[in-house]
Amino acid sequence: MAGIGIVGAGVSGLTLALRLQQLGIDATLYVEADADALRSGRLPNTVSRMGHTLARERELGIGHYRDPGCLMGSARLSIKGDPPLEFVGRISEPFHAVDFRLLLPAYLDDFTGRGGEVVVTGTPPDAAQVARWSREHELMVVAAGRRSVAELFPRDAARSPFDRPQRVLTAGLYGGLDLGPMFSYNISPGCGEILRMPMMTRHGVASAVLVEAVPGGPLEPISRLPAAEVAGELARLLPGHAPRLAERADPGLELLGEHDLLRGAVTPVVRQAVAELPGGRIALAVGDAWITNDPLTGQGANLGSACAWIAADAIAAGGPYGTAFGHATAERMWEVAAPVTHWTNAFLRPPAEHVLTLLLAAASRQDVADLVLELFSDPAYAWAVFSSPEEVARIVDRPPGP
Template identity: 35%
Template sequence: MRKILVVGAGQAGLQLALGLQSHGYEVTLMSNRTADEIRSGRVMSTQCMFHTALQHERDLQLNFWESQAPKIEGLGVSVAAPGSWGEGPAARAIDWVGRLDGYAQSVDQRVKMAGWMETFAQRGGQLVIHGAAVGDLDYFARTYDLVLVSAGKGELVQMFGRDASRSPYSEPQRALAVSYVHGLGPRPEHPDFYAVRCNLVPGVGELFVMPTLTTSGPADILFWEGIPGGPLDVFNGVKDPSEHLSLTLELMERYTPWEHARATKAELTDAGGTLAGRYAPTVRNPIGRLPGGGLVLGVADVVVANDPITGQGSNSASKCAASYLASILEQGEKEFDETWMQETFDRYWNTAQHVTKWTNAMLAPPPEHILNLIGAAGQLQPVADRFANAFNDPADFENFFYEPEKTEAYLASVTAGA
């Protein structure tokens, strides 16, 4: 029986550990917190998982909350009319919603990670509650067939060097502020189905609103992404959760009053329901070298960390775990050597590169053909639907998004067929 150590108990680490466990591997999982500490702690992320990522969970029979979590059937885009918030309430220049082919869902990672961790232990996995340092891994690398690092923050990440050729940004491109709330009303124009709402405020930032399942039941996530130094970059140093929510709502009233209108009764789900921070999107070299000569393989956002503007973090983590699981199973009894590690990452990068390209494009001011595309989706439902479904399969953006010629040809073909 091959022995594998997984360091880090997030979406990728737990999914991979449980997947390996189901195939008879002897798996040890290291987490710096217990399941109870995770469940009662602060929210860790925003997350909206689309069909492919959810299917990876179903394949491992880990979709424990599927019947409870809101089924998200659409993805809407609203664009504030440039400068309209200067004189009075902001107006929408664009507003549409695309229908998803397969529904999306969001489960608060406090709920999911705590539940999965308990499942891993119940199924006989060895769970070690301990923060891992490089020195610990030096020892473990000699006693395990493979060490996987999926702890995306802290000292361990420094083992993986930045890949400058795939990391165009050296500084954070957005300041992030998250609130989990109860009491949000439906969008009046579509009260009958759940949708993720992407509100773009040109030159200022973005507000995302997404239905979720949290520790206290169904809820919504309000998520501001502010351009650094701009009017949304005001959460640094705000420690009080109620102050954080008040600030969130004030900014909504000014920049996205159509979302604020349904948030008048919003209140935090719990004292841990807020989060603020920022980080530079970075792709890293996948193999970490230990002082004793051992090698470890980086997983998910340890090696490919994108800004959350495109909602891909948990999706990418799920896809990475599924890809790595397949590579490990295919390796059989052969050594997990450096060549295998690089090939395993390269296989994942075939998918991940599309996410990175799209996310980095969305962080930049949109060129004219993208504005035309987003505008056209308001008149042409097939365009809205295709844009929405590309959140599930970002590789499709290659066909109609990046190059003006492809965008124009695509819009012309839809218009001709309409």
């Protein structure tokens, strides 16, 4: 046997591979493309990594691209209205945003540089291929793969309330929109959201902008325009839906390049985490192979990192890596994933009255503003707050703090 087989070189797969390597457990990483191909590809996402994720990276010794320009120590939340509701919060552990075409190849080089084995497949594997690989490993962990994911891990209907996308997404890297190292979260009720963050890219620090459009609403058409027209349409949309961003946009706002644009839609889904393979072995799903949340709360990579860490520690505790192991590990991962999933799904709906109460308090009290923005780094507590009128009342009724 050759230890653990891992499918996928996203944050989940690479975190798992590097953590197992650190713990002295052999792992083989199966990837569609090598580091050079990852560097030259299209924009895969616009991701911010937060406190707990960064702490795990420090423990792994994989800190990269720590330019101050892409470290966000504050964030502004603005809700369109007359007057608008808005506030700026301070973040104790800055958010960090790096183009994954830089970050993931760096992690892959870390893994191979420390002696890790990588197999480049060239094409996305199907379930039959995962089953063939399983003959050489004690356990297969699937962290990515369109075909294998759909075939191995069916939708968990009890944990998946949506059957269609709730937003149409347009993400791009832009020049001419400089707010410095601040995260900007703009809500246009009934229309969608526009998120902006400074990101380290192949062109230096630039603005990553994600438009989350309610299907059929006024923000959606940007998702269908030719790439050459996207920046102009974004400039047209900002004054009406994200006026604070519009104030800082230059007349020369431009998309950095044709490959610096990503468009599509995500149906939020939780899948069954364990698949039984021919021959008696199992495959365990982690990361996007297991749970795909809308990026509205920025938790995808952070949740993937957390679940990979849990899986690594479970593997390190020893086998046998059968069905019972898979389900027990999945339940431990769900303890972390459930708050993220419930919170993100709640944000896709109109806010409850107690949530508006919390945001109104944040607009007048710096301590509450700081707390609200810190919640993005602590999704378990975030859901405890956003799901509880009693917890919100406790927060807003306590005396103002420093």
